[in-house]
Amino acid sequence: MSNDFSLDRRFAVPAVIGNPADFLIIGGLSGSAKDVGALTNESPNVYLLGGAMGAAVTMGLGLALAQPTRRVLVVSGDGEFLMNSGSLATVAYMKPANLSLLCVDNGCYGETGNQVSATSRSTNLELIARGSGIDHACTVQIESEFPAATKLLRHPDGPSFVLLRVNDGPPPDYRRNFDAVETKASFRRNCL
Numbered sequence: 001m002s003n004d005f006s007l008d009r010r011f012a013v014p015a016v017i018g019n020p021a022d023f024l025i026i027g028g029l030s031g032s033a034k035d036v037g038a039l040t041n042e043s044p045n046v047y048l049l050g051g052a053m054g055a056a057v058t059m060g061l062g063l064a065l066a067q068p069t070r071r072v073l074v075v076s077g078d079g080e081f082l083m084n085s086g087s088l089a090t091v092a093y094m095k096p097a098n099l100s101l102l103c104v105d106n107g108c109y110g111e112t113g114n115q116v117s118a119t120s121r122s123t124n125l126e127l128i129a130r131g132s133g134i135d136h137a138c139t140v141q142i143e144s145e146f147p148a149a150t151k152l153l154r155h156p157d158g159p160s161f162v163l164l165r166v167n168d169g170p171p172p173d174y175r176r177n178f179d180a181v182e183t184k185a186s187f188r189r190n191c192l
Contacts, residue, residue: 005141005165007166009035009164009171012143013164015143015146016146016164017073020040020043023071023153025040026048027047031077031110038172044186053083055084056080057076057084057088058087059074060099063191079108082123082125085132089132091159098158100153100155101159104166105119105163105166136161138152138161149164
């Protein structure tokens with residue numbers, strides 16, 4: 001599978017996120033977990049999901065509502081956003097000012113063998129986010145758009161949504177910590 005997007009996720013994701021310490025971060029599955037893990041080395045402000053496809057946005061929403069003074073960033077892929085696109089309507093309805101969503105769109109389901117996703121054809125997740133009521137949204141396809149996206153992720157009147165279109169190249173090489181008890185405890189201590 002090959003898409004027409006030119007950005008390499010290994011460069012683009014860190015460039016758009018900027019300083020990861022600015023956020024409590026929820027990382028989705030597969031490539032997104034590796035993107036976040038490689039950038040942060042799973043620091044205590046990071047929680048990477050495993051085996052919960054479609055849950056990153058709703059988990060981030062709950063965290064943003066529970067921690068209104070902290071900026072929350074959800075980093076997930078197009079497959080996960082497609083699986084639970086209804087969560088965007090809930091985010092828009094609840095309007096947490098401190099929640100930002102970063103969709104790393106490579107046009108395929110990397111977790112299950114790189115099958116083509118609907119975003120490689122006609123589905124536009126920025127338009128779905130806007131149609132759901134998330135007013136602060138943009139699409140990033142070239143490097144010159146990175147600074148505006150980085151700023152939007154920190155928009156004080158969220159929620160915000162950034163669609164980052166990347167090629168279907170590999171995510172960073174990162175071996176994550178699969179000790180769920182340790183990961184949860186570390187993240188929880190950071191939130192309290």
